[in-house]
Amino acid sequence: MSIIAQELAAKRLELLRELVPHTRLIAMLINPDNPGSGPEFGDVEVAARALGLQVRKVTATNESELNAAFVAIATPRVDALVVGQDGYFVQQRNQIAGLAARYGIPAIYAFREHVVAGGLISYASSLADGYRQVGLYVGKILNGAKPADLPVIQPTKFELIINLKAANALTLSIPPLLLARADEVIE
Numbered sequence: 001m002s003i004i005a006q007e008l009a010a011k012r013l014e015l016l017r018e019l020v021p022h023t024r025l026i027a028m029l030i031n032p033d034n035p036g037s038g039p040e041f042g043d044v045e046v047a048a049r050a051l052g053l054q055v056r057k058v059t060a061t062n063e064s065e066l067n068a069a070f071v072a073i074a075t076p077r078v079d080a081l082v083v084g085q086d087g088y089f090v091q092q093r094n095q096i097a098g099l100a101a102r103y104g105i106p107a108i109y110a111f112r113e114h115v116v117a118g119g120l121i122s123y124a125s126s127l128a129d130g131y132r133q134v135g136l137y138v139g140k141i142l143n144g145a146k147p148a149d150l151p152v153i154q155p156t157k158f159e160l161i162i163n164l165k166a167a168n169a170l171t172l173s174i175p176p177l178l179l180a181r182a183d184e185v186i187e
Contacts, residue, residue, distance in 0.1 A: 008110070008158075009040065009082075010047035012123050015160070016080050016108045017051060018178050019121060019167075023079040025054045027105075029069055029096075030084040032059045040084050066092060070099040078105065083119075085110035093117040097166075106170055112161045115186060120166040125155030159183040 017023050028044050030037035041057055048055045056078060060069040073081060081100060083089055089096060090111055097118035100107040109115060109122040133153045141147055160178075163186040167174050179185065 009043040013047045020106045025078045026080045027056045027073045027078040028082045031086040074103045081105045081107040083109045115161040115163045122161045126157040129157040
């Protein structure tokens with residue numbers, strides 16, 4: 001199963017720019033221990049160039065490095081933050097969302113869990129829908145299908161989640177068209 005998280009970099013940047021139109025300099029938080037972080041950062045760099053944005057890479061692999069990363073993000077101040085897809089970052093979602101709020105940095109995430117924890121916005125494939133698709137595959141396999149004969153599952157549903165409380169704390173007004181496209185609005 002593919003969750004197509006990395007491939008959504010350009011769309012996330014477009015959404016972030018729509019939300020924070022004055023954005024010129026963004027930071028991207030990545031975990032250098034994650035082998036996917038290099039290609040993901042490369043995709044964000046390409047998408048940023050296409051939008052006329054500059055990107056600064058910030059790394060963290062543990063709690064103290066996360067704190068230091070946000071100090072680095074705030075000095076000199078960036079306009080917005082992209083949080084890379086990483087299991088550790090999902091585990092630390094409360095800390096990351098709290099640091100983004102403390103430093104007043106609008107951030108977009110690869111997983112809805114960050115927004116539920118107080119983050120601003122996420123755009124990603126629906127993990128719940130993906131798990132449902134995996135269940136269907138398991139059923140096919142249990143009914144005799146050979147796993148090698150089944151194609152890789154691609155997501156069919158993508159979710160835009162917006163946290164209005166986080167937007168209000170950042171004194172951001174959500175554009176009505178962006179709000180209308182949201183699959184879920186957390187108040």
